[in-house]
Amino acid sequence: MATIEISCIEVWREISNYLEDEISPEMRERMESHFKVCAHCTAVLDGTRNVVSLVGDGRVFQMPNGFSKRLYSKLQKLP
Amino acid sequence: MTMTPSQVRANEAELIKSVCAGEREAFYELVRPYERMIYATAFSVVKNPADAEEIAQEAVLKALSHLSSFRAESKFSTWLVQITYNEAKMKLRKARPHLYESIDDQQQTEEGDFWPRDFADWRPIPSELLEQNEIRQTVQDAINSLSPSYREALVLRDVQHLSIKETSTILGISEPNVKTRLHRARLLLRDRLAPGIDSSWTEGQPYRKARAW
Numbered sequence: 001m002a003t004i005e006i007s008c009i010e011v012w013r014e015i016s017n018y019l020e021d022e023i024s025p026e027m028r029e030r031m032e033s034h035f036k037v038c039a040h041c042t043a044v045l046d047g048t049r050n051v052v053s054l055v056g057d058g059r060v061f062q063m064p065n066g067f068s069k070r071l072y073s074k075l076q077k078l079p
Numbered sequence: 080m081t082m083t084p085s086q087v088r089a090n091e092a093e094l095i096k097s098v099c100a101g102e103r104e105a106f107y108e109l110v111r112p113y114e115r116m117i118y119a120t121a122f123s124v125v126k127n128p129a130d131a132e133e134i135a136q137e138a139v140l141k142a143l144s145h146l147s148s149f150r151a152e153s154k155f156s157t158w159l160v161q162i163t164y165n166e167a168k169m170k171l172r173k174a175r176p177h178l179y180e181s182i183d184d185q186q187q188t189e190e191g192d193f194w195p196r197d198f199a200d201w202r203p204i205p206s207e208l209l210e211q212n213e214i215r216q217t218v219q220d221a222i223n224s225l226s227p228s229y230r231e232a233l234v235l236r237d238v239q240h241l242s243i244k245e246t247s248t249i250l251g252i253s254e255p256n257v258k259t260r261l262h263r264a265r266l267l268l269r270d271r272l273a274p275g276i277d278s279s280w281t282e283g284q285p286y287r288k289a290r291a292w
Contacts, residue, residue, distance in 0.1 A: 009194075012193065012194070012195060012266070013193075013262075015262070015265075015266070016258065016261055016262035016265050016266070017258060017262070019265075020243070020258070020261075022243075022258065044195050044266075044269065047269040047272075047273055048265050048266060048269050050269075051237075051265050051268045051269045051272060052237050052265060054209075054218055054272070055218060055222065055233065055237045055238050055268070056237050056238060056240065057209050058115065059209045059210070059215060060209065060215055060218050060219060060222075060238065061115065061118065061119040061122060061219070061234075061238060062215065063114060063115055063118045063132075064128050064132055067114065067118065067132060067135075068111070068114055070132070070136070071110075071114065071135070071136055071139060072107055074136050074139075074140070075103070075106065075107055075139070075140075075143070078103070078140070078143075
């Protein structure tokens, strides 16, 4: 059976859920056939995936130098 | 040796018992793995390192004094993040003028569809790039530029890798609402960080800049 076509706007709406794997298998199939033929949506998908992996990298939020030491000494000073 | 999640839980339960029995040292051991999490949570609300650190310290002290009320049905890390988040929100409300958000929510309403503005073909970012301070700063600035509701959801889910459910509990919003905010946050960040804004992303790698119209 042929997959029902899907518009770019519908694809954008579901991109984040697609990455979370929070969509039905039918929707996944429709999106995947759309990505095969639509360079723009593929660019949005790749970029969004990159964003998720970029911000998920532990190095982005670095604690200030000496953070642990100051926290520890604060705990030490408790009565 | 890395512990499995259930080993972590069992180990934490032991540490909590020790702390409640008066062993203060055990508390630091309990909290240490989550220092960055606590800091990033506070930072996502107040957006500056000094206040985030102060809130993190207060949250840890609060966690210590309330440890006996911790119930094992939630994860210790989630409980700690929840305390930190509440602490940060309270601080923000307590009217320190420099902590107030500029109201940029009008531009980022949750109504209607989000239309990407940039269709650049974005190659994966080489991980080594994050070793550079300025790249980390660019990413952090982009996260800071999001409105608070998007930023908080993104930091809990994508920076700290909490589940959608945990994120919804901490923020006090429904799971579909978390998903909507995440979706907006990710697409906005993509638009802001897309290659071309900072050519160093793709230095030495050819990429195609394309627009739909």
